[in-house]
Amino acid sequence: MPFDLSTVDAGATAWVLASAALVLLMTPGLAFFYGGMVRSKNVLGMLMQNFATIGIVSVVWVLVSYSLAFGGDNAYLGGFHFAGLKNMDQVVPGYEGSFAQVIPPIVFVGFQLMFAVITPALITGGTADRWKFPAFVTFVIIWSIVVYAPVAHWVFSPTGWLFKRGALDFAGGTVVHANAGIAALAVVLVLGKRRGWPKERFRPHNVPFVMLGCGLLWFGWFGFNAGSALGANSLAGYAFVNTNTATAAALLAWILVEKIRDGKPTTLGAASGAVAGLVAITPAAGFVTPMGSIAIGLIAGTICCLAVGLKYKLKFDDSLDVVAVHLVGGISGALLIGFFADKSVNSLGADGVFNGGGWSQLGKQALAVGAVVGYSFVATLIIALVLNVVFRKMRMTEDAQLEGMDAVLHGESAYEFGPSLGTSVGTLTGSGAAASGGHSGGSHASIPASGRPVDGTSLGSKTGVDA
Amino acid sequence: MRLVTAVIKPFKLEDVKTALESFGVQGLTISEVQGYGRQRGHTEIYRGAEYKVDFVPKVKVEVLVDDDDTADLIEVLVKSAQTGKIGDGKVWSVPVEAVVRVRTGERGVDAI
Numbered sequence: 001m002p003f004d005l006s007t008v009d010a011g012a013t014a015w016v017l018a019s020a021a022l023v024l025l026m027t028p029g030l031a032f033f034y035g036g037m038v039r040s041k042n043v044l045g046m047l048m049q050n051f052a053t054i055g056i057v058s059v060v061w062v063l064v065s066y067s068l069a070f071g072g073d074n075a076y077l078g079g080f081h082f083a084g085l086k087n088m089d090q091v092v093p094g095y096e097g098s099f100a101q102v103i104p105p106i107v108f109v110g111f112q113l114m115f116a117v118i119t120p121a122l123i124t125g126g127t128a129d130r131w132k133f134p135a136f137v138t139f140v141i142i143w144s145i146v147v148y149a150p151v152a153h154w155v156f157s158p159t160g161w162l163f164k165r166g167a168l169d170f171a172g173g174t175v176v177h178a179n180a181g182i183a184a185l186a187v188v189l190v191l192g193k194r195r196g197w198p199k200e201r202f203r204p205h206n207v208p209f210v211m212l213g214c215g216l217l218w219f220g221w222f223g224f225n226a227g228s229a230l231g232a233n234s235l236a237g238y239a240f241v242n243t244n245t246a247t248a249a250a251l252l253a254w255i256l257v258e259k260i261r262d263g264k265p266t267t268l269g270a271a272s273g274a275v276a277g278l279v280a281i282t283p284a285a286g287f288v289t290p291m292g293s294i295a296i297g298l299i300a301g302t303i304c305c306l307a308v309g310l311k312y313k314l315k316f317d318d319s320l321d322v323v324a325v326h327l328v329g330g331i332s333g334a335l336l337i338g339f340f341a342d343k344s345v346n347s348l349g350a351d352g353v354f355n356g357g358g359w360s361q362l363g364k365q366a367l368a369v370g371a372v373v374g375y376s377f378v379a380t381l382i383i384a385l386v387l388n389v390v391f392r393k394m395r396m397t398e399d400a401q402l403e404g405m406d407a408v409l410h411g412e413s414a415y416e417f418g419p420s421l422g423t424s425v426g427t428l429t430g431s432g433a434a435a436s437g438g439h440s441g442g443s444h445a446s447i448p449a450s451g452r453p454v455d456g457t458s459l460g461s462k463t464g465v466d467a
Numbered sequence: 468m469r470l471v472t473a474v475i476k477p478f479k480l481e482d483v484k485t486a487l488e489s490f491g492v493q494g495l496t497i498s499e500v501q502g503y504g505r506q507r508g509h510t511e512i513y514r515g516a517e518y519k520v521d522f523v524p525k526v527k528v529e530v531l532v533d534d535d536d537t538a539d540l541i542e543v544l545v546k547s548a549q550t551g552k553i554g555d556g557k558v559w560s561v562p563v564e565a566v567v568r569v570r571t572g573e574r575g576v577d578a579i
Contacts, residue, residue, distance in 0.1 A: 201518045203511065262512050272514060308514050321514060 019227025029216025036209025041404025126184030173283025181327025249297025250277025338362025
């Protein structure tokens with residue numbers, strides 16, 4: 001069916017385009033959120049996995065996965081109708097009647113792409129510090145076609161079987177978060193533990209990076225949730241306010257648990273609580289009232305904080321707690337819709353247990369959670385097991401883990417640890433000679449090395465710290 | 468001549484530097500170091516998991532001094548670095564055989 005361009009709403013189109021850009025920013029934000037939590041020798045490895053995911057999924061989406069997610073009437077999988085982004089002058093199947101879109105189909109493609117990008121990126125937190133890069137790249141290509149595309153079709157597309165059953169997922173609590181969380185668990189089980197875990201504990205190397213990344217995620221998430229209204233309207237406003245409210249409540253809940261249990265509220269806990277709140281409100285953002293979002297935030301912040309302990313009890317090395325935050329948070333949010341949903345917010349939604357709707361919506365939510373989590377776990381496990389054979393173990397060797405991903409996988413280092421003799425010599429003889437050119441003529445090539453006196457440099461920085 | 472070395476709390480560096488300057492010290496070298504003494508390390512908690520931090524960040528201050536001034540200088544150093552709380556650090560001195568100022572070739576006390 002041809003798309004009637006005269007139905008396009010300029011405000012809605014502008015907001016969805018801006019939202020797509022906001023959602024893209026979440027993946028670099030996630031990279032820093034995770035990057036700050038790993039050790040300094042693995043930070044580039046973490047950033048690289050996230051940026052590589054943007055590259056891979058963006059291309060695969062155009063070629064085939066968008067079409068598999070949204071290109072057909074079949075209840076279980078789209079088709080190849082939109083492969084290579086052909087037929088963009090036609091209506092996205094299922095978006096008719098009360099679901100009719102007021103944005104051009106190509107805008108919808110760009111917006112949904114960013115969701116497809118961040119979902120496999122979320123997995124990198126669970127698998128941090130040890131995944132061989134070629135194995136990772138291959139995994140993301142296959143996973144975005146075999147797991148993400150069908151799951152997005154089931155839940156997001158009005159022609160998908162879970163959508164038709166009435167399961168509600170406003171912006172991806174099941175499709176994005178529960179999906180990525182359970183997939184992370186499956187990969188972790190195949191990949192195995194990091195060298196030294198759990199006997200050794202690994203300290204986050206840069207908590208300020210974590211806070212910065214969390215800030216970018218929070219900011220970008222307004223596009224994720226409020227953009228999912230696919231319109232510039234009151235529903236987008238509800239999603240916006242609910243997103244912020246639940247996030248705030250979850251932040252407070254997480255640090256309150258820490259204060260009671262550990263004695264001190266931590267900055268890492270504040271960031272973690274905020275992300276847990278963002279995750280949990282994602283499926284519910286357009287279906288609940290702001291009061292409901294406070295409850296969802298408080299519940300998710302508490303449950304996710306306590307769920308971190310699971311990995312120590314069950315002995316799976318989910319490095320940065322993707323299971324506790326995204327799987328548990330995503331499932332919590334999806335199920336809590338069954339309690340807090342309110343038709344006064346969204347006539348296409350439902351009434352939950354607390355709004356006189358009975359238990360039926362909760363049943364539909366549980367079905368969606370079970371189907372997505374079950375399929376994603378099994379499919380991801382099979383992909384990981386096959387790749388583990390193909391790549392003769394996807395995990396880096398013990399020695400390589402000791403040296404770190406940055407050096408072994410990428411031949412780089414993130415930081416220069418003080419002006420050492422090694423780098424001074426490098427400046428004199430190596431490519432650094434070009435960098436020294438700004439100082440003086442070639443006859444004094446040694447000046448840059450000696451022009452950075454060891455004590456002068458550190459004294460300066462120290463004085464700055466103390467001031 | 469003697470080399471006086473002090474390992475102090477990083478945030479006391481400014482006080483120590485000011486005190487040494489008023490004492491007449493012409494130059495000093497500092498470095499960022501890590502270590503522990505009787506206070507041992509401390510514990511940090513990340514997402515509920517405890518991490519034992521064994522080595523505490525400290526600043527090492529090194530000053531060359533004439534034999535006669537050594538006792539006074541150590542006293543100035545200790546006084547300015549003291550907070551009275553555990554982990555204040557240590558000061559010690561060792562004899563120095565030779566000192567040369569690189570630019571002029573001056574030797575001994577003249578080079579300090």
